[in-house]
Amino acid sequence: MKKYKFTITGDEYDVHIKEIEDNIATIEVNGTKYEVVIQGEVKSTKTPRLVRKPVVQQPGEGLIKKQQSGGGTTVKAPLPGTIFKINVAVGDQVKSGDKLLVMEAMKMENQILAEKDGQISVIKVKEGDAVLQDDVLLEIS
Incomplete structure (x- = not known):
């Protein structure tokens, strides 16, 4: 001071x-x-102090629920981003190199391609979802 x-x-x-x-x-x-x-006149401070109650978590809050894997090949997010468009549905047949979905990351659209031939068994994301690197997006069996 x-x-x-x-x-x-x-x-x-x-x-x-x-x-x-x-x-x-x-x-x-x-x-x-x-x-x-300090003895004498006590001046109150002009700056207000923020007083907050302690944060109490509800039961189950903050826990991540993991979904069971179907046993197929998983397609993971290569980097953090947002799911922009999903080009496939459960049950669709895909070939290696097919465009599965579009992910927006770092202000760019990234095409996520199939790594092998197969059938889409599970889609674990929807359009607008934010994902982190290595999150499972979908499974091909």
């Missing part, structure tokens, strides 16, 4: 007032910290 130089009976003191809360001041005199009580 403020720094002062005091001379008391010929000795010099560097005083740094760190914080004043109610009538207790935290100060530093020549590098040593002290808490001192």
